[in-house]
Amino acid sequence: MSSDPWIVVGALVVTTFLIKGAGSLVLGDRELPVWFPRFVEYLTPALLAVLVVTQLVGSAGAHGMTFDARIAGFAGALVAWRLKAPVPLVILVAAAVTAGVRALG
Amino acid sequence: MTGSGAERGRPPAPAEARRAAWVAGARAAVPFTVAIFAFGISFGVLARGAGFDALAATSMSGLVFVGSSQFAAVSVIANGGGWAAAAVAGTLLNLRYLVMGFAILPALRGGRARRAVESQLVIEESWAIASDADGRFDRVRLLSSGVVLWLGWVLGTLLGAIGPFKAVDILTYGLDAVSPVLFFLLLAPHLGTPRKRTAALTAAACALVLTAVAVPDTAIAVACLIAVVWTWRAR
Structure with missing residues (x-):
């Protein structure tokens, strides 16, 4: 039995706390610069767009892009979203189309 | 106080x-x-x-x-x-x-x-x-x-x-x-202005390229960079 898992847990807990809490720990009570809210206004769509793409065509095990049944599920969900379907239905369409295309392929 | x-x-x-x-x-x-x-x-x-x-x-x-x-x-x-x-x-x-x-x-x-x-x-x-x-x-x-x-x-x-x-x-x-769709649903309300849309599109294009060359984790840093450039252009 190795003690490595607990060492990794401990190390990652410490670094994560420091990184996530850095804003408060470093900045304290000082104010953020005036341009910062505008920066965040652009950061949010940019970051979310990156996440859409990496979650859609990326994969943990493979290098490069992976085009699989997720694309079909995403397209189906987009159609449902355009038709103003409620969020749970949009999600359901995404999973169902993906699972269906994968089962057929 | x-x-x-x-x-x-x-x-x-x-x-x-x-x-x-x-x-x-x-x-x-x-x-x-x-x-x-x-x-x-x-x-x-x-x-x-x-x-x-x-x-x-x-x-x-x-x-x-x-x-x-x-x-x-x-x-x-x-x-x-x-x-x-x-x-x-x-x-x-x-x-x-x-x-x-x-x-x-x-x-x-x-x-x-x-x-x-x-x-x-x-x-x-x-x-x-x-x-x-x-x-x-x-x-x-x-x-x-x-x-x-x-x-x-x-x-x-x-x-x-x-x-x-x-x-x-x-x-x-x-x-x-499910997760790309959810992130898209979160993204949609943040596309209200042409500048935000171009920031998102540019970030998405960069993410595609970076995923293709197998360094998708760097796309987060690129998104920050895009936000900096767009902030600077919007002064």
Whole structure:
């Protein structure tokens, strides 16, 4: 039995706390610069767009892009979203189309 | 008294509005929590395979609460790497929270320690649920969505670490398509101006290229860079 898992847990807990809490720990009570809210206004769509793409065509095990049944599920969900379907239905369409295309392929 | 606490952010909302924000945050988090719960199961399965017992895997999820970082760290161990390499890999994937943590700071309240602890509930989903289109954040929506997501992640991990599950179930049920769709749904309200749309499109194009050349993790840094350039152009 190795003690490595607990060492990794401990190390990652410490670094994560420091990184996530850095804003408060470093900045304290000082104010953020005036341009910062505008920066965040652009950061949010940019970051979310990156996440859409990496979650859609990326994969943990493979290098490069992976085009699989997720694309079909995403397209189906987009159609449902355009038709103003409620969020749970949009999600359901995404999973169902993906699972269906994968089962057929 | 300096009064800096009162100057920061908006005046405290009346109890009713705050309760509405609690409900709105928790409700917005539910579809993500389903996806994160499934993701947690697959993480628990992976961690068990890498020699983590259920307590270690669940503690990690409860205290770190960053899926990508935990996956990276445990994968290094699973592939025979040492604890230092695992911790470095996990930490690198956490760096994006530096920017997100600073961004959410004006919305948080209380002393340094309390704000640092509240910041721990920041992940992409809770951060996006808490964000308003004007670049501000709602503290209550951050905390309520964060708690719901955290429960899903921790319980999923526990189930994966002790249960008879296989990670492949996620593929069978098409759950891997859920997270890009959810992120798209979070993105849609932030496309209100032409500048925001070009920022998003440019970031998406860069992410495609970076994924194609197998360095998708750098896309987060590129998104920050794009935001800097767009901020500078908008002066």
